[in-house]
Amino acid sequence: MFLSVLARDAGLAVTARSTATCLMLPGLYQYDWWIHHNTIYNQCHINTNEYYRKIASGHFNYVIIRELWPMYVSDKIINYPPDARRSELAKTRLDIALRDAFNIITKSGAVLVVMKETFTRLTGYELYTKEKIIHRESYQYGSCNVLNVAVPPRSWFDEKFTALKKDYPSLIVIDIKDVQCANSHCMTEVNSISVFRDVGHLNDYAAHVFGEQYFQLKGNPFM
Numbered sequence: 001m002f003l004s005v006l007a008r009d010a011g012l013a014v015t016a017r018s019t020a021t022c023l024m025l026p027g028l029y030q031y032d033w034w035i036h037h038n039t040i041y042n043q044c045h046i047n048t049n050e051y052y053r054k055i056a057s058g059h060f061n062y063v064i065i066r067e068l069w070p071m072y073v074s075d076k077i078i079n080y081p082p083d084a085r086r087s088e089l090a091k092t093r094l095d096i097a098l099r100d101a102f103n104i105i106t107k108s109g110a111v112l113v114v115m116k117e118t119f120t121r122l123t124g125y126e127l128y129t130k131e132k133i134i135h136r137e138s139y140q141y142g143s144c145n146v147l148n149v150a151v152p153p154r155s156w157f158d159e160k161f162t163a164l165k166k167d168y169p170s171l172i173v174i175d176i177k178d179v180q181c182a183n184s185h186c187m188t189e190v191n192s193i194s195v196f197r198d199v200g201h202l203n204d205y206a207a208h209v210f211g212e213q214y215f216q217l218k219g220n221p222f223m
Helices: 002-010 042-057 087-107 125-134 156-167 204-218
Strands: 029-033 036-040 062-066 111-115 172-174
Touching: 002 204, 029 042, 036 042, 042 087, 087 111, 087 156
Parallel strands: 062 111, 111 172
Antiparallel strands: 029 036
């Protein structure tokens, strides 16, 4: 819904492809990940290869990669199942995979876009809001917002995207936190409605509102 606000203004249609908790970068496997204990998440690898095959021949105007990026800075990232698993090795593999992805996208003629993750809810947020309802306590708008966040936390990927911008100057980076965490606090609700669908995703209403706010603040990156 965030992207649909921007795409509609630019006269574009968006095709979404995703696989649950899967890092969509070529040449990687995720080992011992999610429900795939002591084995590889093979369907993620298969689907990722198929998505990049379509990108290479799809004649898209833009290709947008959006992930909950910090979650994937992990020793569970490997190239092949026998690989050694260490965090520093994973970072090297991630760097190579990002460049491979960027090369495939730019070679296809599409404009490369990276969308950063949202500011996710903190521990205790869900319990806090449920207790307000259960005890029928008055709820003050904004009381669950995370205050005094002058700069949202930065991950390894944030630094990597900044560095890659030098090699891929046409790279567009969209950060929803530019609006979610404006004015020195990170919003966990808009208009008295929680922004979260679950721990890692916005609900449609919040995504739409943030899309409109992003358009007003930053303009349309697809124009």
